[in-house]
Amino acid sequence: MDRRTLLKAIAGAGSLAATGGLSMPALSQGAAARTLRFVPQANLANFDPVWGTQYVVRNAAAMVWDTLYGLDATLQPQRQMVESEEVTDDGLTWTFRLRPGLKFHDGEPVLAKDVVASLARWSVRDPMGQMIKAIQNELTAVDDKTFKWVLKQPYPKMMLALGKNSTPCAFIMPERMAQTDPFKQITEYVGSGPMKFAKGEWVPGAKAVFEKFSDYVPRREKASWLAGGKQMLIDRVEWVVIPDPATAAAALQNGEIDWWENPIPDLVPVLRKNRNISVDIADPLGNIGAFRMNHLHPPFNDVKARRAVLTALSQEDYMRALVGDDNALWKPLPGFFTPDTPLYTEEGGEILKGKRDVAAAKKLLAESGYTNQPVTCVVAQDQPITKAQGDVTADLLKKIGMNVDFVATDWGTVGSRRAQKTPPGQGGWQMFHTWHAGADCISPAAYNAIRGNGDKAWFGWPTSETVEKEVTAWFDAKNIDEEKAAVKRLNKAALEDVIYAPTGFFLSYTAWRKNISGVTKGPLPFFWGVSKTA
């Protein structure tokens, strides 16, 4: 017996006497082994995966709601709730059949009308869904188990759209919930996935609890990311929000939590020294660091000014600022697509390779007509990733002779300021920093940030006909070779026009106690297949 147990015993006896039985409820070893305590990357502040598209909401929702298809570890969409699908030879009519035994958490069967309502809501908010909706003739339930999507033109990426893991995912909800305005939150959380959301135990900002749904029928295939048999080996998952990384590290070492999704690099050496803790790369698809320049206003409305920045940009400086000296955590990225994925290319990436040329950058900047006007660089200080990148950028801009107006602020302010199209002196901006999940950058499918469709493009509003032409070419591609060719041309065009500035590819770690097994690498934490011993 250690001193803490002794203290508990003494105090427990004392409190029992004093309060007539208000002592700590004992958890049996079995109960403890069936509860997984997990520290998520962020606070689960809302729980509508269509209304709020933050990754943390998607990660929790993946336990509670199932999808028609699921992306597996080879990045291929596999059937999940769907038993079979048929597409007509002209590619215009897709007919899907649901597999038997699917139930919602309220015991009601999952019907085609629920799927139709869910897809209708999702397609308003999701970029791929919006594309399908734009060419949709009708989306209807044929019978209880069959639904049909009739299009005006073929959409070869249909299964990817329905199974992708970028937000918002096409989660299937009961019809009554799915009829909620996509711009308003749902008010109940009846799911179709392997875990139920315990709404009564939800303390936003502190705790969220998920309980095993005993009527869930997993597929027979082995689980692979969002595809395959989602077998729950634990009864209860508790998400414990610990805002301070040092406290989370201490709690993991002390056995108060079982799994910490995103330990910061500074604390990883401490965790590695603990023989009860395993540390590994969380997501092989990693992240792409980025800053965006405003294509609407000088100096970055001139491509020469944007190229000047890329010419002097050292991705190593950015990555070292983000991950320190751990070389396993970063790679240079002379392009826009996730390394080690089928469409990865460095086509046109010379501008980001080799020795950085400050003199050439200064020359380009002069040619752009830059007249030393202030460059408003908006940097969120409350996000370590943006703060580190912002500091490097300020130095880079000064090196090439720019007059930096460094606006240190918080992420909430960046979120509203970056939407302003007005000139920088009137509330607008010229530069802001962000990052993209590698899972979103494996193809142009959900990659808003690479689009060059002007007013409809992501913040910075780049216009590039070539980029748009190649995005369309990828969507129309009939096979992987055509896709690769389209993405090569797209990467080159996006670098020539400097749609945005990639600052490198970086990974992060995840850490768990060794009595946990079944943790897999992936773009989100997968709880199926995870087990725990007491």
Added chain:
Amino acid sequence: MVSYIFRRILSTMPVMAIVALFVFSLLYIAPGDPAAVIAGDQASPADVERIRQALGLDRPFLVQFGDWVWRILHGDLGTSIFTNLPVSSLIAQRLEPTLSLMAITLVLTILVAVPLGVVAAWKAGSLVDRTIMAFAVFGFSLPVFVVGYVLAYLFALQFDWLPVQGYTPLVEGLWPWLEHLILPALALGCVYIALIARITRAAMLEVLQQDYVRTARAKGLGQGSILFVHALKNAAVPIVTVIGIGIALLIGGAVVTESVFAIPGLGRLTIDAILRRDYPVIQGIVLLFSFLYVLVNLMVDVTYTLVDPRIRY
């Protein structure tokens, strides 16, 4: 006295109204947009705008303010933009941990700081006095989060006596409740102990030079009786005042302490709400804290009459 208390409670109304107007105006003009946070990083500007409209954030200032005041007058603090839960429920969820932390800290502080201050005054100029005052300077100088990390490292990680983080409600047992609060209360109490020990010492030094203390000594009264029965009671007014003012310190310190020890209290709720621009939650919490502060001041004023019969309202 009763009419005084009644008048003071009535006088809180305009104070609360001014606070409400101030907070609402401040949030309105502050940069940041909850719609952009909700929409996520990949959302299009059009999506952000539609969310803003759905939340009613595009309405004029006076309409939004009038709507909010009307709901407050009906006892409705509104609904959180992010969680879609009533603000009153969110506050209720978080009230117990924060009040528990503040209560334990306050008790600990008074039990430690007042005797330290009394002893320091009694032994003024001695090694004991200088040691206590050195501790007070140390307590003032160390930030709460540093003390918190050191305590957690020692008592949780090294000795494994207490948990690192979290909170257990009192209904689940006295010890589980208390064990999660000991380290946070010690961390938060450090500054407060230092402050009150110094004030107690200064007040006691003045009182101990009074004629009636010399008379008490001449009568042969014991040192304990002189210090704690006669002198401390007469030195109590400034001490009570500082304890009252210190409640504000505790509220501020609780924000940091709750973050370091992952206590799901009002401090963390406030920080989360500010970072996400969850306006109804921020407004609800500020109103609550303002009310608590006014209430504490009233209690301090009432306590004066108990420790000093010369004070009458």
